[in-house]
Amino acid sequence: xxxxxxxxxxxxxxxxxxxxxxxxxxxxxxxxxxxxxxxxxxxxxxxxxxxxxxxxxxxxxxxxxxxxxxxxxxxxxxxxxxxxxxxxxxxxxxxxxxxxxxxxxxxxxxxxxxxxxxxxxxxxxxxxxxxxxxxxxxxxxxxxxxxxxxxxxxxxxxxxxxxxxxxxxxxxxxxxxxxxxxxxxxxxxxxxxxxxxxxxxxxxxxxxxxxxxxxxxxxxxxxxxxxxxxxxxxxxxxxxxxxxxxxxxxxxxxxxxxxxxxxxxxxxxxxxxxxxxxxxxxxxxxxxxxxxxxxxxxxxxxxxxxxxxxxxxxxxxxxxxxxxxxxxxxxxxxxxxxxxxxxxxxxxxxxxxxxxxxxxxxx
Ligand SMILES: Cc1ncc(COP(=O)(O)O)c(C=O)c1O
Numbered sequence: 252x253x254x255x256x257x258x259x260x261x262x263x264x265x266x267x268x269x270x271x272x273x274x275x276x277x278x279x280x281x282x283x284x285x286x287x288x289x290x291x292x293x294x295x296x297x298x299x300x301x302x303x304x305x306x307x308x309x310x311x312x313x314x315x316x317x318x319x320x321x322x323x324x325x326x327x328x329x330x331x332x333x334x335x336x337x338x339x340x341x342x343x344x345x346x347x348x349x350x351x352x353x354x355x356x357x358x359x360x361x362x363x364x365x366x367x368x369x370x371x372x373x374x375x376x377x378x379x380x381x382x383x384x385x386x387x388x389x390x391x392x393x394x395x396x397x398x399x400x401x402x403x404x405x406x407x408x409x410x411x412x413x414x415x416x417x418x419x420x421x422x423x424x425x426x427x428x429x430x431x432x433x434x435x436x437x438x439x440x441x442x443x444x445x446x447x448x449x450x451x452x453x454x455x456x457x458x459x460x461x462x463x464x465x466x467x468x469x470x471x472x473x474x475x476x477x478x479x480x481x482x483x484x485x486x487x488x489x490x491x492x493x494x495x496x497x498x499x500x501x502x503x504x505x506x507x508x509x510x511x512x513x514x515x516x517x518x519x520x521x522x523x524x525x526x527x528x529x530x531x532x533x534x535x536x537x538x539x540x541x542x543x544x545x546x547x548x549x550x551x552x553x554x555x556x557x558x559x560x561x562x563x564x565x566x567x568x569x570x571x572x573x574x575x576x577x578x579x580x581x582x583x584x585x586x587x588x589x590x591x592x593x594x595x596x597x598x599x600x601x602x603x604x605x606x607x608x609x610x611x612x613x614x
Contacts, residue, residue, distance in 0.1 A: 263381065270378050274371070278483065286575065287598040290582040292418065292448075292558050294480035295594045296532065298515075299525055302481070305518045309511035320500070321508035327517045328488045337493040338462070340500050343507045345447055345474035345487030346372050348499070352470060352489065353380035353410065355498035356441055361409035366395050368584050370418050370445065382409070393420030393552050393560060393588075397428055401435040411436060414445040416452050419582065419590040420562075421554025423452060433469060441495060443470045448556035450478035450530055451537075462490040470495060475512075477557065478530060479519040484512040533557050537593045540602070547606045562588040570609050577605035 281288055321341050329336040342348040349372075357363060359381040365373040367386035377384035387403050390396045395413060404411070413432075415424040424432075424444075433442055449455060462471045470491040476482035486508060491499065519526070541559050544551045551559045563570055564586060571583030574591075579601040582590040591602055 266378060266381075270375060273375055285578060287579045287594065287601060289558075289592040289594045289598050289602065290580045290590075291482075292477065292556070292590075292592045293482050294477060294529070294533070294557065295536070295592070295598075296480060296529055298480055299519065299522060301518050301522060302515045305514050306511055309509075309514050312510055315510070316506055317508060317510040317513065319505035320503065321513050324486060324488070324508060324513040324516055327513075327520060331520045332490070334461070334490055335493070338490055338496050340489045340491065340496045340503070341508060342487055342503050343485035343509075343512065344476060345445070345472050345489070346370075346376065347485070347504075347507065348487045348489045349373075349412075349443065349445070349472060350376045350380065351499045351502040352441075352443060352472075352491075352495070353377060353382060354502040356495070357382035357409050360407065362405060362407040363410045363412065364400060364403050364408060365412040366400075366414055366417060368419055368587055369412075369414060370447075373412060383407070389417070389420065392422070393417070393562060394422045395424055395428075395432075397424075397432050400432060404436060404440065408437075408440055411440055411442045412445060413442060414447070416448045416555035418448065418556065419558065419584060419588070420552055420560040421448075421556040421558055422552060423454075423555045436468070438468060441468045441470060443472055443489075445472045447472070447474045447477055449473070450526065451533055451557045452555035453530075453534055454555070462492070467492045468495075475516045475519060478526060479516070480529075481512065481515055481519065484509070484515050486512040486516040533593050536599070540591065540593060540599055543599070543603050544606055547603065548610050549606060558590050558592045560588050560590050564588070566609075566613070569612075570605070573609045573612075574602055574605040577601045577608070579605065 325339050325341045326336055329339045340348055342351055357380055361382045362385055363377045363382045364385050364387050374384045385403055387399050462469050470489050472489045475486040541551050549561055551561050567583045567589050568585050570589045571581055574581045579598050
């Protein structure tokens with residue numbers, strides 16, 4: 252083959268053209284068809300009254316730009332968790348903070364390992380940052396395959412994303428497994444531990460971990476979207492060593508965190524008792540859903556998040572269709588399983604009625 256025949260690397264435009272567009276869903280249309288939604292891992296409880304009140308206050312200021320770098324949110328998070336502001340990154344959601352980290356740390360062609368199935372946005376964010384994603388399949392029991400992660404590291408690996416509790420299986424990485432895994436990665440690898448659902452985990456073994464004790468190359472990624480119920484406002488944060496957090500702060504889109512989001516996040520952090528009560532409510536509903544599914548003869552995995560995973564393999568889409576017919580939307584991962592967010596009584600009743608009908612049709 253002559254040099255002229257060597258295929259050239261795809262351009263950025265070609266790479267982006269190959270990427271599927273991210274799913275679109277209009278929240279205003281939600282429920283208009285009478286279908287209840289358990290497909291998005293949203294908090295099934297209304298916003299805290301103090302948050303709604305804070306929105307009234309913020310509403311009168313939407314003609315003004317927010318702080319370009321959301322310094323109030325950054326300082327509030329730092330104070331709340333007793334870390335130095337230099338060790339904090341904030342952004343409009345933890346997905347955005349992950350994007351900031353990818354843009355700051357990964358050059359073109361650098362590799363990023365991530366668990367799969369996992370949060371839909373991982374491959375999307377990795378590709379839009381110009382990096383190369385390598386999915387690492389979960390084990391049959393829905394957990395991170397630690398040996399496979401260690402084996403997948405190459406000389407181009409720059410970042411490893413882990414997720415605990417994991418979306419979509421709800422399984423967690425234990426503290427000792429995490430410690431072993433971090434020790435197996437070379438020092439140039441930055442590990443981002445996505446803790447979007449950590450507050451739902453009663454044991455919070457990983458929550459007790461701080462990014463310093465985990466090692467200088469570990470980032471903890473958190474959000475106000477899940478336990479705090481602020482998905483529609485967009486606020487997320489991360490803890491990292493100053494030499495990782497600093498560059499990631501530089502890639503934050505100026506003015507991207509609204510004043511309303513900053514303010515509501517601060518109000519939420521100031522309500523630890525309400526958060527604890529809400530987590531208790533969700534865990535209670537999760538256990539009830541898990542046990543009711545088992546009573547139908549299904550085999551959900553024990554979950555530490557605000558959703559339950561049914562490893563149905565080839566039957567996943569059939570379950571999804573049965574749920575929709577019963578008036579509730581769940582998230583089917585074709586060929587793998589179904590993720591059901593913890594919801595209210597009526598939504599659970601519909602899921603269980605679908606499950607009853609589904610099990611009678613299993614050949
Ligand atoms: C594992 C995980 N990480 C991060 C996110 C992003 O959340 P947000 O950008 O709303 O903070 C999600 C959202 O579903 C998620 O499931």
